[in-house]
Amino acid sequence: MPTKKELLQRPIQHIDIKQHNVVALVDAMKDMAYSSRDTGRAADIYEMMLRDTDCGVILCLAGSLISAGLQKIFVDLIRNNMVDAVVSTGANIVDQDFFEALGFNHYVAGDEYKYGAGDADLRELMIDRIYDTFIDEEELRICDETTHQITNSLEPRPYSSREFIREMGAYLSKNGKTPQAGGRDSIVLAAYEKNVPIFCPAFSDCSAGFGLVAHQHARQGKPHVSIDSAKDFYEITQLKIANPTTGLLMIGGGVPKNFAQDIVVAADILGVDASMHKYAIQITVADARDGALSGSTLKEASSWGKVDLTYEQMVFSEATIALPLIAGYAFHKNAQAARKGKSWTQILDQVPVTA
Amino acid sequence: MPTKKELLQRPIQHIDIKQHNVVALVDAMKDMAYSSRDTGRAADIYEMMLRDTDCGVILCLAGSLISAGLQKIFVDLIRNNMVDAVVSTGANIVDQDFFEALGFNHYVAGDEYKYGAGDADLRELMIDRIYDTFIDEEELRICDETTHQITNSLEPRPYSSREFIREMGAYLSKNGKTPQAGGRDSIVLAAYEKNVPIFCPAFSDCSAGFGLVAHQHARQGKPHVSIDSAKDFYEITQLKIANPTTGLLMIGGGVPKNFAQDIVVAADILGVDASMHKYAIQITVADARDGALSGSTLKEASSWGKVDLTYEQMVFSEATIALPLIAGYAFHKNAQAARKGKSWTQILDQVPVTA
């Protein structure tokens, strides 16, 4: 059996789309068939979405994307005004992005571990596995503990996940976890600095959940921090109302996809005749045929009045291949040239806070 | 174009496993290969889980399962002490189960609608589509409005989704939405009556979310109801601590799978040396190869210390085919004979409530 040190040797490296001009390659794909043509059309739609400066771009993240080497893409999109809000699973934002922001890494696992042959050994070594990737569980416990500290530092009241994640950004900023201080850039930090709100509608379902449980347990009935998921929904609906033209760039499906699509209906319920999402792209390997939302087509969402049919594209591909092409295409065509940051956090700071 | 009435003619009928003795069929599958053998082994594990009367059975639901005709299976499992807690997406519990409890139906859609060819027409008619199934959006709005009323009737404070869903059960009970009063049985009602807690860790991501947003909007800064997702996590962890032997019956993946698996770690963080889930079954069509949790194998979960390797089985099948076989097998072998209801809600009623 190899040692823990031997197994955790080769860190995942995040791809830098700025280094790879894929414009000609993606242009060539547009006249082919199947996923390449879909990728080409998705790249066109993302470009359109960005050139439409009225459009607020909502990035949705499901699946283990940061651990897979896609972190820098999302950081670059935020820093270049190519994303105005993020809706994500908790794992991507806390267990993976914030975790790396604290200085930790994900590691390449050998092919022989992919299908579970070594899992009993890994358990003994406290190495967690995500398909072909390793994590040091002891480092993950430090991440849990950090969210616990942040929770304890807050005034007891209900918070949206967005407010809580903003505090995580402030923590990184104050504690020298920034490129300027020799640390690394991260989604949580970039979003904090650029006033890009991040929502995790199932926020307790991640490393932060462990911190929150420990916090509430210690308080035993005394006033404590809570995470109000209804407030998340209310806040993001306010953004739709304030900025009616919207587009979705979705990686994976799940709760983030559903949550972001639903804000059209929620605005309607608040008495605002909101337009459907004007642009929508989803990259996924999920299958439509079990009826689950993750693989449901964007045409199906149009029957619900959530997504407009004109500029929508599903790309059936694993994201580590398709996203560098789509995001890289828009970046190298400089689609973001005329965009300014929407600083949506500032709109949300005016939503009343209630105990 | 057909009329709305013509399109909404043939209601989805829920399969009744009590009517179909599949024991011999499933026994025959055990000596075959691929998904049939996996189905056979999953049925064996579910039987074992139930005969182990110490075992608390947690049912996890993701995907559109109630709209697909599986509601009665879950109701029967609850009423026969074959499930002790439920973790679900909001859509299954509110938009689909509670919706049908209010007297509404899902409808069979013609094959020609499956791939989106009629979605523009459906939009006009206010018919929502889930793959091959239709919903009357006007009826869904009544469901949203009902959750709004329930929210307004509550004392303003943070609630776990479990507490809120219990109020939904009380609403059904009080308002004659029961078989005794001529209504139909439902998961929310059965769980209410049997003291089976239901958790929706992303609770605002459904019809109830619309009711909550409307409520919070109307309150404009005044005290209001909030949904504390950390409290959900805290509560379910208490169950793991109170009842250390646990088994998971998972349909689909997503947030419910992750949330239920995580309670082992959460108990550990509260200082309790919790055992891994002793039994675990997952029925899914998701693919392991994109690294997303929904399709990740249960062996992978064992590297995280969440699931024991001895009695775990993935069944790669669409649930409407595999679940009637697995649940029906255990039922007709009378695996539940010695089980009594664990009434887990009563444990949770002792968790302190904090404003």
Next chain:
Amino acid sequence: MPTKKELLQRPIQHIDIKQHNVVALVDAMKDMAYSSRDTGRAADIYEMMLRDTDCGVILCLAGSLISAGLQKIFVDLIRNNMVDAVVSTGANIVDQDFFEALGFNHYVAGDEYKYGAGDADLRELMIDRIYDTFIDEEELRICDETTHQITNSLEPRPYSSREFIREMGAYLSKNGKTPQAGGRDSIVLAAYEKNVPIFCPAFSDCSAGFGLVAHQHARQGKPHVSIDSAKDFYEITQLKIANPTTGLLMIGGGVPKNFAQDIVVAADILGVDASMHKYAIQITVADARDGALSGSTLKEASSWGKVDLTYEQMVFSEATIALPLIAGYAFHKNAQAARKGKSWTQILDQVPVTA
């Protein structure tokens, strides 16, 4: 490392649809959603196809189906006049069905072998693996050698695979490999006795190919047996011309699906205005989205003029689960009551043989 004997202990058992009346179960599935409803509709179409006594039913087999425990279903369909011709990959017919007819078995492999962890050990033990199933390679070599002997016994000329497989049936009949002689029933034997032609359009791509290569090698330029794949296509086209109403029951895709669909066009090329296949069912897990034929929908085939749109159904399910339901449904509804064997081999015996 376990011994070979320890690993080859538990033979695959073929499911017997005659023992499982699934009519009520499948009827219940018709009002559900997703794959269950598709399975229900496929069962209806198979029933219709059989009650239409004019209809010649062509069974197409791709994937490792016999090794998976489905052999007896196909034998029963042939013996009960529910199949009039078979188009298959060579592996199903020779390496698996004829192999079992010779007295050998496939074996259940432990779950831990599924993903390849033990393949190096298996290689050493001469055990071949098909996903979760084992084969004794030494027994497979005996099967190769038997086809070699059969080849050597034939008059040197081009044969259709259909003619060759008929000789394999004769071999079984003459050599006591029949239930009457204490052996087991098989597809090759049942088809021989019922005059049901079997075509393997890629016949050298299996155990028989090894026998043929050995034969041709030994002949070194002298007259020898050859396999004329054009003759296969010619023969099956004659069947379409002689019996215009046809239906397809397809398990998997690949060459068998394409070959059987193509006979409509081939008849047209011979100057006969052939009707499209009137009924078509395909059970598959393949995906339409890579454009490959295996997962292409039957609607797509209708654009080619091969399959009529009225009675076609794709069932996206692994076959070991779906086929017992579909075939068992038709059998227990006695849809075959009025059918007589079409004895299509007799039509083909009139096709001229040319050196």
Next chain:
Amino acid sequence: MPTKKELLQRPIQHIDIKQHNVVALVDAMKDMAYSSRDTGRAADIYEMMLRDTDCGVILCLAGSLISAGLQKIFVDLIRNNMVDAVVSTGANIVDQDFFEALGFNHYVAGDEYKYGAGDADLRELMIDRIYDTFIDEEELRICDETTHQITNSLEPRPYSSREFIREMGAYLSKNGKTPQAGGRDSIVLAAYEKNVPIFCPAFSDCSAGFGLVAHQHARQGKPHVSIDSAKDFYEITQLKIANPTTGLLMIGGGVPKNFAQDIVVAADILGVDASMHKYAIQITVADARDGALSGSTLKEASSWGKVDLTYEQMVFSEATIALPLIAGYAFHKNAQAARKGKSWTQILDQVPVTA
């Protein structure tokens, strides 16, 4: 309903890997996860395979690849000595490559046709559909007719598909279907000129099958051309014996994958102790979990003694995305620098021809 002319307006364009240097992009993928890392490793293995000048590279093609815009990649691989033999489904070689060589095109279909909504209209217009691609059926009939003419021009005897396809190459060369004569390059032509053998083990299952059926029908018992699939297997086995070090570059699975893997066993049966394939790459979207060969892992093939475990890589991706990266990587690293054409056809010309 649009006219045929309106629908067939935008020809599929074949991607030119020579124009896209993807080396840095693929290098970046090697330190990521999931399919990107697999793609990176597959590119490394293809590079290794080419730098090993002893290695005979066998390209296997299944799925509709030429119609999808991948034709030029295969032509470039052949012309640059990066492929020494081809094993393919008939459709890729005859209906698609030879078809384009005759001057015809495949066409981009609008997204609204993908799921079959317009298939009845297409049928009327004689437009055939492959998922998102159109073909003019009248042009396809000219292709069928051309193979009929070629068949009629041959001396009556059994041919391997390899011999027949070589005659198709000669036809293109003689009839001005070459770049020099103002035509276009094609796989069939390039292989003819470079002495690269092409095998279609299920040769009658394509447009050539129609020509052969028409030929045999017209001959009515007189001597005619036949296609000896056993001879195909014998010939390719001779190549393995003459050139023991081999590598497989497989796009899709099906018959080509099985056939190419089997030659190791066939050589053994001829008394030659052949080594396993030293290198193997497969790009596929197929699933391992139905036990079918198309998605079976290369580890599984190692249990059969067909593929060595050291340098094998599955890439779970649709080929139009992954192949330009893998083939382009090897090309731009100039891995082919020291390779000379193996001209394998010349070995096969010495295999005795028998009537």
